[in-house]
Amino acid sequence: MNITIDKNSGYCFGVEFAIQMAEDELAHEETLYCLGDIVHNRMEVERLHALGLRIIDREQLGTLHDCKVLIRAHGEPPETYQLAMQNNLELIDASCPVVLKLQNRVKHAFDISNRQQGQIVIYGQPGHAEVAGLAGQTGNQAIIVMNESDLDQVDFSRPVTLFSQTTKSTAGFYHMKQVIEERIAAAGADVATFDANDSICRQVSNREPALAKFATQHDVIVFVSGRKSSNGKALFGVVNKTNPRSYFVENETELQDEWFHEAQSVGICGATSTPMWLMQQVADHIAEIGELV
Incomplete structure (x- = not known):
């Protein structure tokens, strides 16, 4: 059985940068707090916990004083920075540059939209950390909005400015864009007042065609990702559509022997939040299975 790890899978720049910053701090600090999971991958969170990284929520953040807190790649809304100043917290800001740029774009668009009685619409997952940071602007x-029914909240007689969470599906964004245009026209409003901004990270969107091609080159695909990962769900959808013998696992313990019966080639890939070491562990386990099936 031939087992190949997709060389284009693994951490995106933003996640890699955040984890490196955490490791650098923990090299000389016993404890570093992080607001929310540093990455949507349980295995990596557990590894960093062993080094001293402690995950906290927003309520716990309000009780901290005079210590260091890491801001993860997803970014944060303005109120987080205000609270840090009040509580004398030193923020280790690992916000992804792509996310920070998008936050500035959303803030600028909101200021303009306000003067025009318009609305800012964000195609993203409600409650997701990045979306909370964008909405905070x-x-x-x-x-x-996540689906068409969510668009019932929008007043299509008024101007609409659309952005996307950086890790959403490109196809999903353009479908939502088309539906909004149709609803604006149906409302008798001017489609020219609609401003759609494809703000999906190209490190993410460029992986979609590459993964689709990778999925055609193997009998079986094992996609490794944390189940909380929005990007993981989107990218697994790409490989599963291309290759129906695709399986989503969080780690090697979820592998099932029958998946690999009569498989000559197995491809392993993952989300932008999946560490390469974890994909290697999965590959090693599949190699052991291959000796048995």
Whole structure:
């Protein structure tokens, strides 16, 4: 059985940068707090916990004083920085540059939209950390949409400015864009007042065609990702559509022997939040299975 790990899978720049910053701090600090999971991958969170990284939520953040807190790649809304100043917290800001740039774009668009009685719409997962940071740039007035039914919140007689969470599916974004255009036209409004911004990270979107091609080159695909990962769900959808013998696992313990019966070639790939060491562990386990099936 031939087992290949996709060389284009694994951490994106933003996640790699955040984890490196955490490791650098923990090299000389016993404890470093992180607001939310540093990455949507349980195995990596557990590894960093052993080094001293402690995950906290927003309620716990409010109780901390005079210590260091890591801001992960997803970014944070303005109120997080205000609280840090009040509580004398030193922020280790590992916000992804792509996310920070998008936050600035959303803030600028919101200021303009306000003067035009318009609305900011964000195509993203409600409650996701990045989406919370983006909505925070609008004073939480942005309308968050995941599917067509969510668009019922939008007043299509008024101007609409659309952005996307950086890790969403490109196809999903353009479908939502088309539906909004149709609803604006149906409302008798001017489609020219609609401003759609494809703000999906190209490190993410460029993986979609590459993964689709990778999935055609193997009998079986094992996609490794944390189940909380929005990007993982989107990318698994790509490989599963291309190769129906695709399986989603969080780690090697979830592998099932029958998946590999009569398979000559197995491809292993993952999300932008999946560490390469974890994909290697999965590959090693599949090699052991291959000796048995």
